[in-house]
Amino acid sequence: MNPLIELNDVLYRYPLTRKSALRHIQFKVTSGMVMGIIGVNGSGKTTLCNVIRSFIPNFYQGDLQGTVTLKGKPLNQYSETELSQLVGYIFQNPFTQISGVKDTVAEEIGYGLENLGVSSKKIQKRVAKMIDLLNLSDIKDKNPFDLSGGQKQMVAIAAILAINPEIFIFDEPTSQLDPAGTTKIFKIIQQLKSQGKTVILVEHKLDLMMQYIDQLLVLDEQGQQIAWGKPEEILASFTENQTIALPTATRVYQRMAAQHLIPIATNKVPVTQDEIVQTIQNFQETR
Amino acid sequence: MTHFIPRLYPTTKAWLVLGIILCSIFIPGYWFQYSIFLVALVLAMLSGVAKRYTSLFLKSIFIISLFIFIIQTFLVYHDHIIGSWYIFKVSSTGLQASLTMTSKIVAIGAILIWFFQVTQVKDIAAAMQNAGWNKKLIFVMLSTMQLIPQMTSMMNTIADAQRSRGVETEGNLITRMKSFVPMLGPVVLTSIEQNEERVLTLESRAFSNRQRPTLMVPVNKTKADYLLSWIIIIIMLGIFYWGVFK
Numbered sequence: 001m002n003p004l005i006e007l008n009d010v011l012y013r014y015p016l017t018r019k020s021a022l023r024h025i026q027f028k029v030t031s032g033m034v035m036g037i038i039g040v041n042g043s044g045k046t047t048l049c050n051v052i053r054s055f056i057p058n059f060y061q062g063d064l065q066g067t068v069t070l071k072g073k074p075l076n077q078y079s080e081t082e083l084s085q086l087v088g089y090i091f092q093n094p095f096t097q098i099s100g101v102k103d104t105v106a107e108e109i110g111y112g113l114e115n116l117g118v119s120s121k122k123i124q125k126r127v128a129k130m131i132d133l134l135n136l137s138d139i140k141d142k143n144p145f146d147l148s149g150g151q152k153q154m155v156a157i158a159a160i161l162a163i164n165p166e167i168f169i170f171d172e173p174t175s176q177l178d179p180a181g182t183t184k185i186f187k188i189i190q191q192l193k194s195q196g197k198t199v200i201l202v203e204h205k206l207d208l209m210m211q212y213i214d215q216l217l218v219l220d221e222q223g224q225q226i227a228w229g230k231p232e233e234i235l236a237s238f239t240e241n242q243t244i245a246l247p248t249a250t251r252v253y254q255r256m257a258a259q260h261l262i263p264i265a266t267n268k269v270p271v272t273q274d275e276i277v278q279t280i281q282n283f284q285e286t287r
Numbered sequence: 288m289t290h291f292i293p294r295l296y297p298t299t300k301a302w303l304v305l306g307i308i309l310c311s312i313f314i315p316g317y318w319f320q321y322s323i324f325l326v327a328l329v330l331a332m333l334s335g336v337a338k339r340y341t342s343l344f345l346k347s348i349f350i351i352s353l354f355i356f357i358i359q360t361f362l363v364y365h366d367h368i369i370g371s372w373y374i375f376k377v378s379s380t381g382l383q384a385s386l387t388m389t390s391k392i393v394a395i396g397a398i399l400i401w402f403f404q405v406t407q408v409k410d411i412a413a414a415m416q417n418a419g420w421n422k423k424l425i426f427v428m429l430s431t432m433q434l435i436p437q438m439t440s441m442m443n444t445i446a447d448a449q450r451s452r453g454v455e456t457e458g459n460l461i462t463r464m465k466s467f468v469p470m471l472g473p474v475v476l477t478s479i480e481q482n483e484e485r486v487l488t489l490e491s492r493a494f495s496n497r498q499r500p501t502l503m504v505p506v507n508k509t510k511a512d513y514l515l516s517w518i519i520i521i522i523m524l525g526i527f528y529w530g531v532f533k
């Protein structure tokens with residue numbers, strides 16, 4: 001099977017800068033996967049998302065090397081319209097994610113479908129569904145400009161979900177959201193996965209993220225890919241004092257292993273709450 | 288009725304506006320033109336916007352007309368002096384000239400004020416889209432309309448921030464200017480900076496699709512619109528013919 005997204009030795013430098021923002025990025029994502037990207041601030045996570053959506057090089061100039069393919073076809077062979085239907089991208093900054101031409105939230109959500117020439121009946125149905133899904137009925141008649149950051153973020157997510165693309169890129173979707181909103185978004189990510197959609201997720205809330213991702217990409221502060229694979233496998237090689245933060249479960253596990261409370265495994269570590277509990281239980285039973 | 292007129296298709300109302308503008312320009316004299324103020328007032332009353340219409344008219348067109356009237360009548364040199372008061376001389380030709388000039392401004396201003404009180408920009412944009420106008424042009428129009436209140440609120444935010452840091456933002460004109468001018472920089476720059484990301488937002492919403500866009504909430508002509516459009520066109524042609532050639 002062709003991988004859905006494939007990056008091959010990608011290197012990118014922003015115009016007028018000396019240092020590369022991304023180096024040696026290389027991974028394949030198959031359809032239906034949830035892929036996480038982690039790294040410190042300025043490590044290139046957003047830049048990488050822009051490469052996958054081809055905003056680099058279509059909108060940002062600079063020096064891009066390596067190849068990016070979607071469904072086995074190089075990105076530059078897709079038209080902008082095809083890409084907007086194939087890849088839905090929710091940006092990190094909610095404040096610029098408002099089209100600026102619609103004066104109600106409902107119409108803002110339907111704007112993408114209007115541009116795609118979908119009939120008004122179908123748009124209304126789809127928008128109603130999105131409003132329902134994201135609990136936006138209280139604000140559906142408000143002007144998008146008058147919303148709070150978190151509400152704008154929700155509307156932006158609804159607007160992309162309405163288009164129903166195959167691939168979703170969420171760049172820190174929950175940065176502006178309260179715990180309820182955050183849970184909602186993660187529920188949606190899970191739903192998308194069960195519908196066979198592919199999700200790329202940038203997120204700093206590691207503990208939550210680990211419950212949903214299948215694959216993890218780790219960037220160091222130079223924008224270099226330092227690990228790629230199953231989170232429980234690649235995190236086994238990291239220790240707490242390194243630059244990347246580790247999920248709570250992994251840290252607890254490492255602390256306990258260091259104190260010889262549980263045996264050390266070198267190839268696999270627990271990354272979620274459930275997994276650490278399971279690990280401890282298993283060990284108790286074998287004793 | 289108060290809901291009927293605002294809900295009419297924009298072009299239906301635009302026919303009336305166009306007709307009145309053309310008649311005002313070509314019909315000689317000033318009685319027809321001045322009476323348009325009353326026509327628009329009646330229309331505004333029927334549309335339920337009489338108050339806003341009157342206040343907007345007084346604040347803009349009335350003041351401009353009065354100003355022009357005074358300058359034209361008293362200060363521009365004319366023959367046929369019919370009365371004088373200190374250095375001011377009133378001539379019959381001058382009076383005539385100012386009446387014709389201001390009457391046209393009153394007529395066109397009045398009907399336009401009425402039109403924009405009863406027609407949403409959103410509906411105008413929808414009508415333009417239905418008629419196949421350029422998508423980018425419509426976008427610019429709509430986003431400008433949205434941008435004005437947004438910039439105002441950004442200004443207020445900055446003014447608040449300045450005030451909380453002890454900068455004087457109220458008082459006489461000069462103090463206000465002193466705090467206002469430095470605000471322009473950040474407001475304009477932020478707007479430009481946000482533009483880049485906004486372009487990407489639009490791309491994500493398939494803006495560059497070449498296909499003709501649709502509307503989630505369609506705005507369509509009704510039977511009443513077709514009928515009224517023809518009635519308006521015929522009446523306006525009648526007035527034009529009668530006013531210009533008879």
Ligand SMILES: Nc1ncnc2c1ncn2[C@@H]1O[C@H](COP(=O)(O)OP(=O)(O)OP(=O)(O)O)[C@@H](O)[C@H]1O
Nearest residue numbers: 014017021039040041042043044045046047048092
């Ligand atoms: N438009 C740009 N022009 C030049 N350099 C840029 C531009 N955008 C980002 N950079 C630089 O590229 C590097 C990676 O930035 P990026 O925004 O991708 O980081 P990030 O991992 O998303 O960070 P954060 O967690 O803060 O969102 C940074 O050093 C940043 O300064």
Ligand SMILES: [Mg+2]
Nearest residue numbers: 045046047092
């Ligand atoms: Mg980022």
